[in-house]
Amino acid sequence: MNRRRPRIVIVGAGFAGYECARTLSRQAQGAAEIVLINPHDYFLYVPLLPEVAAGILEPRRISVSLTGTLPGVRLVLGEVHDVDFDARRVDYTDPEDRDGSLTYDRLVLTVGSVNKLLPVPGVAEHAHGFRGMPEALYLRDHITRQMELAGAAEDPAERAARTTFVVVGAGYTGTEVTAQGVRFTDSLVRQNTGLRDGPRPRWLLLDIADRLLPELDERLSRTADRVLRARGVEVRTRTSVKEATPDGVLLDDGEFVSSRSLIWCVGVRPDPLVASFGLPTDKGRLCVDKFLGVPGRPEVFACGDAAAVPDLTRPGETTPMTAQHAQRQGKVAAHNVAASCGQGTPRAYEHHDLGFMVDLGGSQAAANPLHIPLSGPLAGAVTRSYHLLAMPGNRIRVAADWLLDAVLPRQAVQLGLVRSWSVPLDAESREVARVPGGRPERA
Numbered sequence: 001m002n003r004r005r006p007r008i009v010i011v012g013a014g015f016a017g018y019e020c021a022r023t024l025s026r027q028a029q030g031a032a033e034i035v036l037i038n039p040h041d042y043f044l045y046v047p048l049l050p051e052v053a054a055g056i057l058e059p060r061r062i063s064v065s066l067t068g069t070l071p072g073v074r075l076v077l078g079e080v081h082d083v084d085f086d087a088r089r090v091d092y093t094d095p096e097d098r099d100g101s102l103t104y105d106r107l108v109l110t111v112g113s114v115n116k117l118l119p120v121p122g123v124a125e126h127a128h129g130f131r132g133m134p135e136a137l138y139l140r141d142h143i144t145r146q147m148e149l150a151g152a153a154e155d156p157a158e159r160a161a162r163t164t165f166v167v168v169g170a171g172y173t174g175t176e177v178t179a180q181g182v183r184f185t186d187s188l189v190r191q192n193t194g195l196r197d198g199p200r201p202r203w204l205l206l207d208i209a210d211r212l213l214p215e216l217d218e219r220l221s222r223t224a225d226r227v228l229r230a231r232g233v234e235v236r237t238r239t240s241v242k243e244a245t246p247d248g249v250l251l252d253d254g255e256f257v258s259s260r261s262l263i264w265c266v267g268v269r270p271d272p273l274v275a276s277f278g279l280p281t282d283k284g285r286l287c288v289d290k291f292l293g294v295p296g297r298p299e300v301f302a303c304g305d306a307a308a309v310p311d312l313t314r315p316g317e318t319t320p321m322t323a324q325h326a327q328r329q330g331k332v333a334a335h336n337v338a339a340s341c342g343q344g345t346p347r348a349y350e351h352h353d354l355g356f357m358v359d360l361g362g363s364q365a366a367a368n369p370l371h372i373p374l375s376g377p378l379a380g381a382v383t384r385s386y387h388l389l390a391m392p393g394n395r396i397r398v399a400a401d402w403l404l405d406a407v408l409p410r411q412a413v414q415l416g417l418v419r420s421w422s423v424p425l426d427a428e429s430r431e432v433a434r435v436p437g438g439r440p441e442r443a
Contacts, residue, residue, distance in 0.1 A: 006032050006105035006341055009090055011080050013038035013066055015046075015323045016304030017110035018392070019330030020337075025072040027338050035102060037076045037092055041066050044133060045391050046323065048398070050173070050359070053136040053143075054180035055187075055410040057401045063133065064393040076102065080111070083277060085297055106299050106337050109286065110330065113268035113305035113321060115425055122244035124426050127264040130173055135423045139177075139263065141414040146260055147185060147201070148414070151194030161258040163201040166249050167265060168241055170207035171215060172358060174265030175224050178205045179360040181263075182231050187410040204234045204257065211237055213366075215320070216356050223366035223375040224358055264425055268321060270306045282308035282318065290348040292333045293340075301337055303329035303349075312350040324353060357383040 008024060010017050013036055021036045028034060042063035051057040066075050078092030078100060091101045115129035128142075129135055143165070150162035163185070167178045185201040205228065207214070212228070212235065213221045228235055236251075241262075243250040248258040270284040279294060280287040285308035287295065292309060294300040303309060304326040308318045319325045332349045339346045357367040357379070365379040374382060384402065388395045 007035060007103065008032050008106040008108065008337055009035045009037065009102055009104040010108045010110060011037050011083075011090065012110040012112055012304070012306075013040075013043050014110060014112045014304060015326035016112075016330040016333070017108070018043040018066075018070075019327045020108050020110060020303070020334045021066075021070050021073045021330075022392070023331045023334035024337060025070055027334065027343065028072070030072065031343075032338075032341065034073045035076055035104075036066065036070065036073050037078050037080055037090065037102070038066065039077065039079045039095070041075060041077060043069075043392065045387075046131075047359075047390075048387060049130070049133070049136045050176040050180040052133070053130070053139040053177065054184040054361070055140060055144075055412075056180070056405045057398060059133060059137060061394050061398045061401055062391075064391065069393050076100070080273065083107070083109075085277075085279075085300065088299065104299075106340060107301070108333055108337060109274075109294075109300065109302040109306060110304040110326075110333075111271040111273050111306045113270055114272070115264060116267040116269045117426060118266060120241050120244065123241065123262070123264065124424070126244040126246060127168070127262040127425050128420070128423055129264045129425050130177055131268065134418050137415075138418040138420065138423045141416060141418065142261065142420075143181065143184060144188065144412055144414040147188040147192060147195065147412075150198075151192040157258065159198060160202070161248065162260050163195070163199070164204070164248075164257060164259040165201065165261040165263065166204045166206065166241075166257060166259050167263045168206050169265035169267060170205050170209065170212045170235070170237070171265065171267060172213065172356070174205060174207070174263075175212055175228070176359055177263060177265060178203055178233055179224070179228060179231075179358075179364075182228075182233055183361045184410060188412050191409060191412050200232060202234070203232070204236060206236045206239045206241065206251070208240045209237060213358065216358075217368055217371075217373070219373040220356065220358060220366040220368060223379075224360060227360045227364050227366075268305060274306050285318070290350075291336050291346045292329060292349055293336065298340065301333050303333045309349055312348065313352050319349075319351075322353075324356075325351060357386055359383050359387075 045062040048062045078094045080092045082091040146162040150159045153159045182203045189195045211221045212225050240252045242252045286302045292301050292303050305321040311317045311319045336346045355368040363377040363380040365383040367374045367379040
């Protein structure tokens, strides 16, 4: 990297992209031009997104400035829509709808993932996902609005429908959204005179699996199930949605649940941009070798949710789409990009998971750090400590919001900044809210 300043372009600033940029900036020390292309000027700490939707944390608390925390990295605001691998060029559209392009010597693709869609009638029209900040802000407003409308409703059926919330997908995201959501609505009831004498808000958590958190350890699943049921959540396993309508949800067992709130947390799929590359994929993820390089393109690397990274700890499988893997793959990708420029030697990606943590709100959590099962307040303390250590910034602000939430009531205010049509479930980007007159999304 000390002969000619190569240009290294990183597409996406999620866990993988952010960590890759940060590691490269430390390794290169000015010997390379590092450019990061991202639609927004922040890194989003996604694990705490449910706390934004529940009114615990303010949005900027989990939005870490890219320019403020990545010295030596040039930020280009834009949504990438094409890559010409032969010409070594990336084409993008900036926030003011202007087209731009960048040439590169090395390219790292970390474009992430979007909501997974299923062919269920009405879901695309009436459900909302939970992957990015716009969706979290919409859900926060939507829950508050439904509770306020319910408090003013004279029809008991309307009140019941507006205070019923259906979450589909009992994985990591769905479980946390439900756990935080039920506490949020309980706090809103205490502040709303029109709701105090009515029935408690109803939360349903559905999944076709036979237990909560099916991808995690069974002990975490049992802990989460116990906590949610104690809060009154109706956990429905082996249950799915047959149809969604404006008035509610038809379940596959024939029951119709009247509701104005369908929250879709069934999982993620790689960013559709990957399919446009014309490169080999595995279940929609870009094929890479154990060094995170794209076969046949020695100048291109990929990692995170959009890459099918071989799992050397489980031969024949690929690494799951988790933040834990994405963050560590970003570091390895940075090391191997530097090696391809003559600094160091390539390193294969290999990582044994260190356990998982599920924040269940308040002092409750389910965790198995280093595979040691924990529950209750101890798990809650470990989980929050981990998040503070893992965040690359804003730690004091996050801790202050947690402290304020412990002693003050939630703010029951809807700002109306993100409308329903701005965050459709089938959006091609999880970071950009749809605006009137904006460009059509990628095909």
